[in-house]
Amino acid sequence: MSRLVVVVGAGPAGLGAAAGALRAGADVTLVDASEHPGGQYHRMLPGAFAAAHPGRLHHGWRGFERLRDHVLRHPRCDWWPESTVWSLERPGEGAPVVHVLRGEADAAGRERLVLRPDALVLAPGAHDRVLPFPGWELPGVYTAGAAQALAKGERLVVGDPVLIAGSGPFLLPVAASLIEAGATVLEVLEANPAATAARGWGRRPWELAPDAGKAGELAGYALLLARHRVPYRTGRAVIEARGDGRVEEAVTARLRPDWSVVPGTERTVPVDALCVSHGFSPQLELPVAAGCALTRTPGGAFTEVDADQRTTAPGVYAAGEITGIGGAPAARTEGLLAGWIAGGGDPRAREAAALSRRRDRARAFAARLAAAHPIGAAWPGWLREETVVCRCEETTYGSLRRAAGDQASGSARAVKLGTRAGLGPCQARVCGPTVAELLSGRVPGANPHHRPIAQPIRLGELASPPTENTPKPDRKESAR
Amino acid sequence: MSARLVPAARDAAGRRPDVPLRITVDGEPVAGVAGQTIAGVLLASGRRTWRSGPSGAPRGVFCGIGACFDCLVTVNGVRDVRACRRRARDGDTVATQSRGEDAR
Numbered sequence: 135m136s137r138l139v140v141v142v143g144a145g146p147a148g149l150g151a152a153a154g155a156l157r158a159g160a161d162v163t164l165v166d167a168s169e170h171p172g173g174q175y176h177r178m179l180p181g182a183f184a185a186a187h188p189g190r191l192h193h194g195w196r197g198f199e200r201l202r203d204h205v206l207r208h209p210r211c212d213w214w215p216e217s218t219v220w221s222l223e224r225p226g227e228g229a230p231v232v233h234v235l236r237g238e239a240d241a242a243g244r245e246r247l248v249l250r251p252d253a254l255v256l257a258p259g260a261h262d263r264v265l266p267f268p269g270w271e272l273p274g275v276y277t278a279g280a281a282q283a284l285a286k287g288e289r290l291v292v293g294d295p296v297l298i299a300g301s302g303p304f305l306l307p308v309a310a311s312l313i314e315a316g317a318t319v320l321e322v323l324e325a326n327p328a329a330t331a332a333r334g335w336g337r338r339p340w341e342l343a344p345d346a347g348k349a350g351e352l353a354g355y356a357l358l359l360a361r362h363r364v365p366y367r368t369g370r371a372v373i374e375a376r377g378d379g380r381v382e383e384a385v386t387a388r389l390r391p392d393w394s395v396v397p398g399t400e401r402t403v404p405v406d407a408l409c410v411s412h413g414f415s416p417q418l419e420l421p422v423a424a425g426c427a428l429t430r431t432p433g434g435a436f437t438e439v440d441a442d443q444r445t446t447a448p449g450v451y452a453a454g455e456i457t458g459i460g461g462a463p464a465a466r467t468e469g470l471l472a473g474w475i476a477g478g479g480d481p482r483a484r485e486a487a488a489l490s491r492r493r494d495r496a497r498a499f500a501a502r503l504a505a506a507h508p509i510g511a512a513w514p515g516w517l518r519e520e521t522v523v524c525r526c527e528e529t530t531y532g533s534l535r536r537a538a539g540d541q542a543s544g545s546a547r548a549v550k551l552g553t554r555a556g557l558g559p560c561q562a563r564v565c566g567p568t569v570a571e572l573l574s575g576r577v578p579g580a581n582p583h584h585r586p587i588a589q590p591i592r593l594g595e596l597a598s599p600p601t602e603n604t605p606k607p608d609r610k611e612s613a614r
Numbered sequence: 615m616s617a618r619l620v621p622a623a624r625d626a627a628g629r630r631p632d633v634p635l636r637i638t639v640d641g642e643p644v645a646g647v648a649g650q651t652i653a654g655v656l657l658a659s660g661r662r663t664w665r666s667g668p669s670g671a672p673r674g675v676f677c678g679i680g681a682c683f684d685c686l687v688t689v690n691g692v693r694d695v696r697a698c699r700r701r702a703r704d705g706d707t708v709a710t711q712s713r714g715e716d717a718r
């Protein structure tokens with residue numbers, strides 16, 4: 135009987151993992167909540183658009199199509215679209231049991247399925263991290279990822295004109311997509327000063343050579359911005375959004391390297407939409423549910439993996455943005471390696487060694503990225519007493535500070551119960567890292583990624599009995 | 615100008631001519647295009663907000679990928695559907711929600 139590898143997420147990392155495991159000879163079940171593979175990077179257009187040239191909106195589209203077709207058409211691969219992993223159950227030994235809901239997003243009465251893999255590869259990716267600022271809850275303020283997802287995924291521009299702000303190289307592809315889709319981009323603001331970015335990018339330049347692809351992609355965006363006369367300003371940020379029931383203007387200001395505001399440099403810019411991203415938050419609920427240890431880095435917590443992409447939980451591997459923010463090529467390489475090892479491939483095989491080297495270079499690239507675009511410690515200086523920190527519960531900065539002060543000997547949990555920060559529908563996905571940062575040093579922390587129910591399930595669905603995974607009829611003898 | 619769909623005729627991706635669909639939002643008919651999410655239909659029709667927070671403050675799309683839960687709507691009688699993740703279907707009945715009455 136051959137090994138069953140379940141891969142969660144079909145972005146660059148998950149597709150890579152599926153290919154790696156197939157190559158090692160394993161059976162693969164590839165599960166993704168979306169209707170299409172590709173993840174955030176190679177977000178596919180809906181079938182109903184019948185687009186003749188989807189690749190024109192993407193980098194590396196040919197390579198993606200090849201990988202996608204190879205994996206999805208492989209006789210040993212089961213592709214499960216619109217399938218959400220809502221829980222992982224840890225048995226006494228071996229890989230976790232995977233609980234899946236299959237059907238339209240957030241529908242009632244989706245099919246409940248259970249997978250019992252020999253090895254599990256987690257590749258659920260990340261979402262934008264946005265630091266709060268006064269007015270960020272106004273409609274018309276979007277994450278940069280939202281603007282990107284809507285432009286690439288369904289050809290919608292979120293507004294016109296648009297201002298893009300925050301930190302990180304991701305602001306560039308978002309600007310490029312909006313320009314391509316016909317919107318006016320007023321300016322792109324990088325909060326870090328040019329010197330910080332240059333230090334991060336300029337150190338040990340030989341390390342960049344293997345990532346020429348990514349570097350070239352970024353250079354292309356910079357050219358596009360120049361061609362459209364879109365200013366890219368460093369050391370400047372949006373510190374407030376204003377408007378009556380919707381964003382109407384953004385207040386920008388010059389920042390010092392620690393992201394404190396230089397007084398008197400404020401400018402008001404009329405906008406139709408504001409797109410903000412200060413980096414990415416890995417989706418850690420599945421690794422945490424699987425019992426994986428996390429590593430804390432200056433850029434936040436990530437899933438800890440060894441040289442073979444193995445997590446600390448038995449039979450569980452991790453790849454892509456949940457192990458560190460390194461971009462799509464890094465994610466794919468990590469996936470290929472994770473899948474190969476999870477599928478029973480020899481870690482000392484020549485291919486594996488080559489992949490490890492590529493992965494190590496990708497990690498060096500990721501470390502540089504983090505060094506070039508850190509979050510400045512003085513950002514809370516933008517906040518006012520009444521600024522919303524938790525969007526779901528509308529918990530303000532003031533109430534959070536007061537609760538932390540009152541409960542100096544209490545816990546983060548007590549502060550949360552008192553203020554409700556992080557207890558709303560998003561379950562602290564958006565405010566978790568921010569609240570943890572604002573409370574750090576004041577009250578002992580809690581794990582902001584602990585969500586026993588990783589994705590919402592309805593009571594009726596919970597009550598219905600799950601189906602054990604039924605193998606494909608043509609390979610019954612090899613599946614379990 | 616507000617949110618809008620890139621016109622099919624000018625779309626570099628080579629989209630075929632749009633296949634129209636119709637949904638209702640709180641009883642009002644709203645036109646969309648097959649393939650759009652419910653959030654996409656609402657945004658392209660000029661709406662920015664369709665939910666309210668605990669204080670009554672308006673909300674619409676924030677993250678666009680199912681992480682923030684700002685965009686929740688009721689679709690064909692089922693509450694708490696993320697509009698950014700749900701593909702619109704012709705004839706869908708969408709109702710807006712307010713956090714005050716959220717089930718959680």
Ligand SMILES: Cc1cc2nc3c(=O)[nH]c(=O)nc-3n(C[C@H](O)[C@H](O)[C@H](O)COP(=O)(O)OP(=O)(O)OC[C@H]3O[C@@H](n4cnc5c(N)ncnc54)[C@H](O)[C@@H]3O)c2cc1C
Binds near residue numbers: 175
């Ligand atoms: C909105 C957004 C847009 C982005 N656009 C770009 C871009 O244009 N250019 C760029 O260079 N970088 C972009 N990035 C950065 C991007 O995250 C990486 O470059 C790359 O996509 C990471 O690959 P990954 O495989 O780790 O994760 P992803 O590509 O995020 O793939 C993760 C997959 O896992 C699935 N998943 C997650 N949880 C579950 C679950 N519980 N059950 C089932 N499936 C699940 C998701 O549906 C998704 O398809 C974007 C990020 C975001 C958040």
Ligand code: FES
Binds near residue numbers: 680
């Ligand atoms: S916009 Fe964030 S979940 Fe839909």
